[in-house]
Amino acid sequence: MTAQRTFRIAAIPADGVGIEVVAAGRAVLDALATASHGRFAFDWQEFPWGCGYHAEHGRMMAEDGLDQLADFDAIYFGAVGWPTVPDHVSLWGLRLRICQSFDQWANVRPVEFLPGIRSPLRKADDTDLGWVVVRENSEGEYAGFGGRNFGGRGDRGEVAVQSAVFTEVGCERIIRFAFDLARTRSRRKVSSVTKSNAQQYGMVLWDDVFARVATDYPDVETESVLVDAMAAKFVLRPEDLSVVVASNLNADILSDLGSALAGSLGLAASANLNPERRFPSMFEPVHGSAPDIAGQGICNPLGAIGSAALMLEHLGLPDEAKAVQHAVAVTTGSGTRTRDVGGTAGTEDVTAAVIDNLAG
Numbered sequence: 001m002t003a004q005r006t007f008r009i010a011a012i013p014a015d016g017v018g019i020e021v022v023a024a025g026r027a028v029l030d031a032l033a034t035a036s037h038g039r040f041a042f043d044w045q046e047f048p049w050g051c052g053y054h055a056e057h058g059r060m061m062a063e064d065g066l067d068q069l070a071d072f073d074a075i076y077f078g079a080v081g082w083p084t085v086p087d088h089v090s091l092w093g094l095r096l097r098i099c100q101s102f103d104q105w106a107n108v109r110p111v112e113f114l115p116g117i118r119s120p121l122r123k124a125d126d127t128d129l130g131w132v133v134v135r136e137n138s139e140g141e142y143a144g145f146g147g148r149n150f151g152g153r154g155d156r157g158e159v160a161v162q163s164a165v166f167t168e169v170g171c172e173r174i175i176r177f178a179f180d181l182a183r184t185r186s187r188r189k190v191s192s193v194t195k196s197n198a199q200q201y202g203m204v205l206w207d208d209v210f211a212r213v214a215t216d217y218p219d220v221e222t223e224s225v226l227v228d229a230m231a232a233k234f235v236l237r238p239e240d241l242s243v244v245v246a247s248n249l250n251a252d253i254l255s256d257l258g259s260a261l262a263g264s265l266g267l268a269a270s271a272n273l274n275p276e277r278r279f280p281s282m283f284e285p286v287h288g289s290a291p292d293i294a295g296q297g298i299c300n301p302l303g304a305i306g307s308a309a310l311m312l313e314h315l316g317l318p319d320e321a322k323a324v325q326h327a328v329a330v331t332t333g334s335g336t337r338t339r340d341v342g343g344t345a346g347t348e349d350v351t352a353a354v355i356d357n358l359a360g
C-alpha cells in the first residue's frame with residue numbers, strides 16, 4: 001500500500017546510548033505509521049557517522065554529508081561522543097556542523113514533569129510545573145571564533161582566545177521566536193537570561209533587543225534575569241516560569257538543570273529548528289552518549305521518544321505528537337521506568353510500553 005504522505009527521515013544514531021535511543025524512537029514512530037493505515041509513512045535512511053566512523057575515515061561524517069542530508073524532511077539524531085575522540089572534535093565534526101550549516105537557530109527544550117517520576121524538588125509534589133527553554137543555537141558562545149597561538153613562546157606560553165558572537169539579527173530572531181511560543185501557552189510570559197552585568201557588549205545588545213521586541217508583544221509578561229539568579233530560580237521559584245530564552249551556553253546549562261529537576265537527563269527532548277524550513281530541522285534528546293551505561297540496555301529512551309514527538313509536530317502531525325506524549329505519561333505513571341528514574345525496566349521494556357499505550 002502506498003502511503004498518502006511519506007516523510008523522508010535521516011537517522012544518525014552516532015555513539016553510545018544514541019544507538020539505543022534512536023532505535024527506540026524509530027520503533028515508536030513506525031508503530032504510529034502502521035496504525036495510520038496508510039495516512040503517512042516514514043522512509044528512513046540511517047547514516048553511520050560518529051566516533052566509530054572517525055576511527056575508520058578520520059572524520060566524523062562523510063565529506064559531502066551535508067549535501068546528503070539537505071533534502072530530507074527531518075533529521076533524527078542520537079548523541080555524539082566517545083572517549084576515543086576528543087569531545088570538541090566529535091561535537092564540532094558532527095552535531096554542531098549540522099546545526100550551524102543548516103542554520104538551526106532555535107533549539108527548543110521543554111522541561112516536563114511526568115507522572116510517576118520523582119523530582120528532587122519537593123515543590124513538584126503539589127505544584128503544577130513545566131516550562132520551555134529556548135536556546136539561541138547558531139552563535140553566542142558557540143560561534144567557534146578564536147584560536148590558539150604563541151606555542152613558540154615555550155613552556156606554558158600558549159594563549160587561547162574564544163570569542164562569543166552576538167548579532168542583532170541573531171538576538172532578534174530567537175527572542176521573537178520565544179515571544180511567539182509564549183503566545184501559544186497558558187502563561188504568556190518570557191524570561192530573558194543574560195550575564196550583562198559582566199559581559200557588557202554582546203549581552204547588553206541582547207538586553208536592548210529584548211526590550212525593543214517586547215514592545216511588539218504587550219500581551220506577554222516579561223522579565224530579565226541574570227543567569228546565576230535564574231539557576232537559583234529554577235530551583236526555588238520554578239512555578240513562575242513559562243518560556244525562558246537564553247544564549248547558546250547559558251541555555252545549554254540551564255536546560256540540563258531543568259531536566260535534572262524533572263527527574264533525569266534521560267527524559268529531556270529537544271528540537272533544533274530552522275524555522276524558515278530552508279534546511280531540515282534536527283530532533284535529538286538533550287543527553288549525551290552516556291559511555292558509563294551504553295550497550296547495557298538500561299538507558300532511558302524517553303528523551304529520544306519525546307524528541308520524536310517534537311518531530312511529528314514539525315512534520316504537521318500534531319495529534320500524533322500528542323498521542324506519543326500521552327503514551328509516555330501513561331507509561332511513567334503506570335510504573336514502567338528505567339533505573340535513572342527509580343525503576344527496574346530496560347530500554348526495550350519502556351519502549352514496548354509506550355507503543356502499547358499509543359493505542360489507549
Ligand SMILES: NC(=O)c1ccc[n+]([C@@H]2O[C@H](COP(=O)([O-])OP(=O)(O)OC[C@H]3O[C@@H](n4cnc5c(N)ncnc54)[C@H](O)[C@@H]3O)[C@@H](O)[C@H]2O)c1
Pocket residue numbers: 017021078079080081082083087091095265266267284285286287288289290291292293298299300301303340
Ligand atoms: N547532543 C550531544 O550529542 C551531546 C550532549 C552532551 C554530551 N555529549 C557527549 O556525550 C559524552 C558523554 O558526556 P557526559 O557524560 O558529559 O553527558 P551524558 O549526557 O552522556 O551523561 C551524563 C549522565 O547522565 C546519564 N544519562 C545520559 N543519558 C541517559 C539516558 N538516556 N538514560 C539514563 N541516564 C542517562 C549518564 O549515565 C551520565 O551519568 C561526551 O563525549 C560528550 O561530549 C553529546
